[in-house]
Amino acid sequence: MENEGGQTYSKYNPRIPIFYWVFSLAYLILIVALGYRQIYLYDYYQTRGQRQSMRRVIEPGTRGDIFDRNGKLLVANQPQFSAVVYFNDVRKEFREEYTRLKKEIMASNPSGEFDYEAMRDISYKARLNVLNGYIDQINRLLGTDYKLAQKDFNRHFNERGLLPFPLVKNLTAREHAILAEKIPVNSPIQIYTDTGRYYPYGELAAHALGYVGNNFDDIDTSGIPGEELMTYMQVGKIGRSGIERAFDEKLTGKSGVKIWIVDLDGYQYESVVDVKPTKGESIVTSLDIDLQGAVEDAFADRKGAAVILDVKTGEVLSLVSRPSYDPNTLSPFITNKVYKEISDRGAWLNRATQGLYPPGSTFKIVTACAALMTGVIEPDSIKTCTGRYKVGNRMFPCNNHYGHGNLDLKGALKNSCNVYFYEAALDSGSAAITATAKDFGLDSNTGIEIGDSSRTIVSSPDFKKRRRSLEGPWNAGDTANMSIGQGYLLQTPIQMACMTASFARGETRTRASIIHDPNRKTDMEYHGGEKLALSAEQYRAIWQGMVDAVESGTARRAKVEGVAIAAKSGTAQVSVQGKKLTLAWMVAFAPAENPEVAMSVVIEGEEAGDAAGGRTAGPIVKAAMRKYFEKNLKVINPQ
Amino acid sequence: MAWRDVSSVRNLAIFLCAIAACVLAPSVVRHFVDGLFEEFRAPIDAIPSQLNDLGKYWSLHSNSKRSLIEAGRDLARINSAYELKMLENKNLQDRVARYEDILNLPPEDSYKFEVARIARRDINAWWQQMVIRKGRVHGIKEGYAVIYSGGVVGRIAKANLYTSVVELVSSRNFRMAAHFDGEDRPVIYQGAGAVSLQDAKGEVRDVPGDVRASVSEPRLLVTSALTGTFPEGIRIGEVVDLSLGADGLFKSGTVRLGRALSTLREVTVLIPISEIGK
Numbered sequence: 001m002e003n004e005g006g007q008t009y010s011k012y013n014p015r016i017p018i019f020y021w022v023f024s025l026a027y028l029i030l031i032v033a034l035g036y037r038q039i040y041l042y043d044y045y046q047t048r049g050q051r052q053s054m055r056r057v058i059e060p061g062t063r064g065d066i067f068d069r070n071g072k073l074l075v076a077n078q079p080q081f082s083a084v085v086y087f088n089d090v091r092k093e094f095r096e097e098y099t100r101l102k103k104e105i106m107a108s109n110p111s112g113e114f115d116y117e118a119m120r121d122i123s124y125k126a127r128l129n130v131l132n133g134y135i136d137q138i139n140r141l142l143g144t145d146y147k148l149a150q151k152d153f154n155r156h157f158n159e160r161g162l163l164p165f166p167l168v169k170n171l172t173a174r175e176h177a178i179l180a181e182k183i184p185v186n187s188p189i190q191i192y193t194d195t196g197r198y199y200p201y202g203e204l205a206a207h208a209l210g211y212v213g214n215n216f217d218d219i220d221t222s223g224i225p226g227e228e229l230m231t232y233m234q235v236g237k238i239g240r241s242g243i244e245r246a247f248d249e250k251l252t253g254k255s256g257v258k259i260w261i262v263d264l265d266g267y268q269y270e271s272v273v274d275v276k277p278t279k280g281e282s283i284v285t286s287l288d289i290d291l292q293g294a295v296e297d298a299f300a301d302r303k304g305a306a307v308i309l310d311v312k313t314g315e316v317l318s319l320v321s322r323p324s325y326d327p328n329t330l331s332p333f334i335t336n337k338v339y340k341e342i343s344d345r346g347a348w349l350n351r352a353t354q355g356l357y358p359p360g361s362t363f364k365i366v367t368a369c370a371a372l373m374t375g376v377i378e379p380d381s382i383k384t385c386t387g388r389y390k391v392g393n394r395m396f397p398c399n400n401h402y403g404h405g406n407l408d409l410k411g412a413l414k415n416s417c418n419v420y421f422y423e424a425a426l427d428s429g430s431a432a433i434t435a436t437a438k439d440f441g442l443d444s445n446t447g448i449e450i451g452d453s454s455r456t457i458v459s460s461p462d463f464k465k466r467r468r469s470l471e472g473p474w475n476a477g478d479t480a481n482m483s484i485g486q487g488y489l490l491q492t493p494i495q496m497a498c499m500t501a502s503f504a505r506g507e508t509r510t511r512a513s514i515i516h517d518p519n520r521k522t523d524m525e526y527h528g529g530e531k532l533a534l535s536a537e538q539y540r541a542i543w544q545g546m547v548d549a550v551e552s553g554t555a556r557r558a559k560v561e562g563v564a565i566a567a568k569s570g571t572a573q574v575s576v577q578g579k580k581l582t583l584a585w586m587v588a589f590a591p592a593e594n595p596e597v598a599m600s601v602v603i604e605g606e607e608a609g610d611a612a613g614g615r616t617a618g619p620i621v622k623a624a625m626r627k628y629f630e631k632n633l634k635v636i637n638p639q
Numbered sequence: 640m641a642w643r644d645v646s647s648v649r650n651l652a653i654f655l656c657a658i659a660a661c662v663l664a665p666s667v668v669r670h671f672v673d674g675l676f677e678e679f680r681a682p683i684d685a686i687p688s689q690l691n692d693l694g695k696y697w698s699l700h701s702n703s704k705r706s707l708i709e710a711g712r713d714l715a716r717i718n719s720a721y722e723l724k725m726l727e728n729k730n731l732q733d734r735v736a737r738y739e740d741i742l743n744l745p746p747e748d749s750y751k752f753e754v755a756r757i758a759r760r761d762i763n764a765w766w767q768q769m770v771i772r773k774g775r776v777h778g779i780k781e782g783y784a785v786i787y788s789g790g791v792v793g794r795i796a797k798a799n800l801y802t803s804v805v806e807l808v809s810s811r812n813f814r815m816a817a818h819f820d821g822e823d824r825p826v827i828y829q830g831a832g833a834v835s836l837q838d839a840k841g842e843v844r845d846v847p848g849d850v851r852a853s854v855s856e857p858r859l860l861v862t863s864a865l866t867g868t869f870p871e872g873i874r875i876g877e878v879v880d881l882s883l884g885a886d887g888l889f890k891s892g893t894v895r896l897g898r899a900l901s902t903l904r905e906v907t908v909l910i911p912i913s914e915i916g917k
Contacts, residue, residue: 062888077888079845173825177816177865180827182782185812191827193845195888279888 047228054272055162055260056226060236061253062195064280066209066243068289069315069516075209075244078198080332081171081191083138083179084164087157088267089188090130097126128153134189135167141182142175144168161267162232162260164192197237197244197331203324205292207350208285208316208450208514210242211327213334224257225273242350243285243514246449253280286315286516291627295320298623302616304584304603305351307497308624311595312522314501314510316448318599318624319494321355323347353452356490357602360570361399361416361554361613362587363437363485365503365542367425368409370436372538376427379541382406385419391480396422399571413545414553416569416613418484425483426476433482434460439508440499441529442491446512452494459488485570485585496600500587504566504595506532506539547592555586557618560625564592567621569613581605584616590625597628674799681802684770688758750784750870750909753777758802762901767810767832767839769793771906774801782868784909789897790874791862792906805906808875809839809896816866817843817875819850820859828860828875828894839901841894843878848890852878860894870909 037045066075087094101122128150135148146168156165167189171179176191183189197212215238221227236252239245256277261270295306299322308318325347329338342348349355371377387403389396398404398418404411412420425433437443443458445451457463459482461474468488481487498510509529513520524530532539546566549555555567570585582605589598601620605611661669702710738744755773762769773779775798785792785805793813796806806813813830824847831840843860852858857877862869874897881892 079888174865177825177863181815181866181868185814185829193889 053261054226054229055262056229056231057162057258057260058221058224058231058233059256059258059277060215060234061255061277062279063197063212063237063253064251064282067282067284068287069284070288072289073200074205074285074287074289076198076200077195080194080196081176082166082194083168083171083189084166084192085131085134085188085190086164087161091267093130094127097129098123101126124154127157131165131167138168138179138189141178160232162262163234164190166192197327199327201289202326202328204289204296205287205319206324206327207321207352208242208287208319209327210244210450211240211330212237212244213240214332220252221255224255226257226259229259242450243283246451247283251280251283254278284516286310286317286514287319288317290631291624292318292320294627295620295624296322296324298620302603303346303606304601305355305493306599306601306620306624307352307494308597308599308628309497309501309510309512311501311504311589311598313520314498314512314527315516315520316512316514317597319352319514321349321351352493353448353450355492355602356453356455357583358489358572358574359485359491359496360572360583360585361484362496362568362570362585362600363489364413364416364421364483365568365587366437366440366499367421367433367483368413368542369532369534370432371424371428373436373533374428374432377409377424379410379537380408382408383412383420383423385417389419389422389480391422391426391476394477396480409541410545410548413542413568414548416549416554421483422480425479430460430474430479430482434458440502441509442495442499446494446498446510448494448512449514453492455490456492456495457488457490463488485572493600493602496587497598500589500600501598502529503532504589504598508532543592554614555588555618557614558586558588558621558625560622560629563590563625563629565590565625566592569617571611571613580608582609582611584611584613586613586617586621588621588625599624677799681799684758684802685772688756688772692756749912751778751912751915753779753908753910754905755908756905757903760901762807767807767830768796769805769807771803771805771908772801773908774799774803776800778910778915779803779908780914784869785906786873786909787899787903787906789899790876791869792900792903794868795908807900809841809900815869816863817860818863820861820872825863825865838898839896841876841896842891843894844889844891846881846890846892848883848888850881850890852881852892854879857895
């Protein structure tokens with residue numbers, strides 16, 4: 001203790017150590033916290049830092065090509081060029097323009113203050129000015145008047161800043177050439193190449209091939225690194241219908257990825273990962289585009305559908321649905337105008353696989369099989385047609401109002417006599433016909449990869465009870481209607497083609513496919529059916545009836561010199577919006593002795609009585625068969 | 640001693656001031672000075688070339704009468720062949736004119752040919768340029784096409800009053816639209832520079848996937864008239880390899896340029912007729 005001027009001081013103050021301890025503790029806490037953050041949480045912060053400073057850009061792969069069975073290119077990719085800038089390349093110009101604008105505003109209003117909103121507006125305006133400068137440069141070179149939409153720019157800058165900003169999209173070949181040549185190599189304006197789908201045959205097989213649409217966010221990113229990073233995706237393509245949709249996964253290439261380190265403003269700084277996208281697999285379809293063209297030409301302006309199958313393999317050689325559309329007009333996106341135009345023509349529907357039609361007299365093949373199998377008729381059973389047949393208290397007409405007279409099965413098929421089949425069906429009962437139709441697979445899908453309607457109807461008492469209960473119980477009239485392919489029956493053209501191919505092989509099922517496979521199995525096990533339960537004589541009777549129909553019966557307009565064709569025509573009645581119309585049908589296979597191709601054709605009538613089986617559908621079968629056999633050098637005496 | 644120190648510092652200061660003035664001068668001033676420098680330097684580029692021509696002229700005087708007579712004979716043969724070709728060309732031009740007239744087509748854009756001697760070459764790893772002895776007074780402007788008998792030489796990068804700088808077809812800064820001979824699908828050509836002891840090369844890209852080329856079966860790449868700079872069908876070079884890109888859409892490959900590019904003495908500048916007098 002010291003005494004100085006009457007005051008007492010102590011060198012040792014007991015409160016000081018308390019401060020020492022407090023400070024020491026505080027420092028200790030700081031050091032421990034620092035250690036905890038820097039050492040213990042090192043990995044956590046490193047990952048978080050990476051997430052904040054890295055961005056992932058996913059670039060979808062190019063889609064694979066589609067070929068026909070002879071190697072002809074049906075769908076390919078074509079380049080779509082755009083003039084783009086990367087924001088990172090014009091960053092310096094953005095800053096200079098921002099500074100200039102800010103100076104201008106400050107000069108005009110020295111006392112003004114800049115809040116965040118004002119600075120953001122200046123910033124956007126500066127960026128827009130710079131990009132407008134580049135658009136002007138492009139306009140000068142091309143003699144065009146392209147404009148930059150501020151809305152597009154804002155959205156792109158905020159949401160897709162690392163992706164190239166398109167100044168001008170879809171450049172023509174000339175525009176592309178001029179820009180590539182006249183824009184300096186080191187200019188921020190770059191030519192960006194995207195791909196668009198290209199359909200060289202236009203409307204041909206459009207429904208089978210399908211089309212694609214833009215895929216903004218459903219791109220497969222599995223196996224691509226940087227899942228946890230903020231991701232930007234280039235617009236990809238996705239199949240919307242047909243083969244493009246059914247085989248989308250195979251056609252879609254593997255996406256590429258670029259991972260960028262970005263700075264605080266979000267501009268790309270350095271690329272750390274760069275994996276290039278790869279092209280998808282190509283597909284060889286079973287279609288024969290020459291045959292497809294011949295059939296579509298034969299349709300001219302008629303509405304309807306046709307399916308041609310390889311009898312042995314079930315491969316679809318031709319799948320026609322008319323009216324059609326040009327898929328080139330649907331890429332890169334469908335405009336409202338195009339959508340409406342196709343809708344108005346009713347061209348979106350794939351009538352070959354989704355169109356539901358009563359099969360008319362082509363169904364008599366099934367009725368004949370059922371009647372023979374149940375033994376109610378024999379090949380040489382004679383029935384008399386007087387032009388009409390009374391069932392209950394209702395008269396059912398034949399197509400020949402004067403009557404066909406006495407007919408056996410062959411004659412009934414050749415002349416498509418309704419009365420013969422009314423009688424045969426009533427004798428066999430509806431259950432036998434329903435069972436035979438189901439054996440032929442008319443109540444199930446055909447297996448075609450692009451999908452077909454599952455709403456087909458094979459009528460039966462049970463069906464009527466469940467779905468048409470208000471129309472009363474099943475009666476003999478329903479059986480008579482069913483025997484000639486009317487009533488509740490609804491089938492797709494591809495099912496009728498499969499039924500025809502099955503009959504041509506003497507089996508019950510045909511599994512359709514639109515993919516060409518030279519090693520495809522062709523046995524009964526593959527198709528999933530059984531041998532038809534008909535004797536050779538019974539089978540021959542139906543077969544002969546169909547051959548005679550082409551030679552001199554109702555299908556004679558399908559006749560091709562030098563080729564024996566077996567066919568059955570049909571005319572079905574339908575009511576469309578209260579209007580009674582007819583459908584012209586024909587199913588056929590050839591050569592009759594050793595079948596190679598089977599087909600079905602349906603044509604929708606547009607006015608009362610303007611479509612009748614043999615007259616309307618016959619020429620289309622003829623054109624298809626002629627083309628097929630000409631191409632395969634099998635026409636003996638081509639006319 | 641002290642004076643020398645001050646003098647050296649002063650010189651350094653002047654040098655630094657000059658550099659600062661160059662850096663800080665407004666772009667208009669810099670552009671003007673640059674142009675002035677080029678114009679003053681033009682005779683320095685041109686004189687060696689002209690002296691070289693003069694030397695060649697006098698060296699020809701040493702030839703014997705006999706060799707001159709033989710050369711004269713050869714020249715006469717070549718001239719008669721050219722006369723035939725000229726006649727053929729005239730007939731073809733007349734036919735084209737008749738077709739244009741019948742089909743009401745606008746006359747095909749044609750060019751005035753301005754032949755120019757080469758004054759200097761800068762062909763190395765950095766630059767791929769040459770200076771020719773004709774400039775703005777002869778109607779030459781930036782961007783005009785430059786060709787020789789073997790194909791494309793390049794494009795005018797800078798036109799001075801009496802000289803012009805040609806960016807060579809081998810330069811990395813040279814890019815143009817082109818197509819393969821016998822096709823019309825446009826592709827992009829870009830120079831690839833020169834590697835020492837190797838011939839100049841270029842690159843071709845955006846080539847459709849079905850086009851094939853190899854060293855044994857090269858494909859001829861020619862100019863496209865799409866952009867209006869070059870006429871149609873002038874040889875650029877031969878594409879000797881093509882490989883498909885990762886996207887599976889386009890191929891890219893190497894273009895072998897003409898060897899004469901490095902030994903040329905004279906080139907032709909194509910001046911569009913529509914530009915004359917503007």
